Amino acid sequence: MRKRFKLKAGDTRTFELESHEGGGYLWSVVSKDECVKVQLSKKTPSKDNEKQPLGKSFPVLVEIKAHSEGQAIVVLEEKRPWEKDIKPLNTCRIYITIK
Numbered sequence: 001m002r003k004r005f006k007l008k009a010g011d012t013r014t015f016e017l018e019s020h021e022g023g024g025y026l027w028s029v030v031s032k033d034e035c036v037k038v039q040l041s042k043k044t045p046s047k048d049n050e051k052q053p054l055g056k057s058f059p060v061l062v063e064i065k066a067h068s069e070g071q072a073i074v075v076l077e078e079k080r081p082w083e084k085d086i087k088p089l090n091t092c093r094i095y096i097t098i099k
Helices: none
Strands: 002-007 012-017 026-031 036-042 060-066 070-079 090-098
Touching: 002 012, 002 060, 026 036, 036 070, 060 070, 060 090
Parallel strands: 002 090
Antiparallel strands: 012 060, 026 070, 036 060, 070 090
């Protein structure tokens, strides 16, 4: 999966990635450039809807904050932390232009 964003220094962009956490998979930042900050967090269900299927996964929120002008590439991978020599289930490459 690939995403492209154009941001201004100081801007923040947030989007969701599908998660397979119920199967033990976690998204993590594999690489990023210094001109951006990347934060991952779980999207939790509302308390109004407490009956959720067992093992259901919720999207991961990805927040990217642009610090300085330039080009950045962020790579995220979804894999099981204990599986060292196995390819990730999903990879997301994010190409960012900061002006």
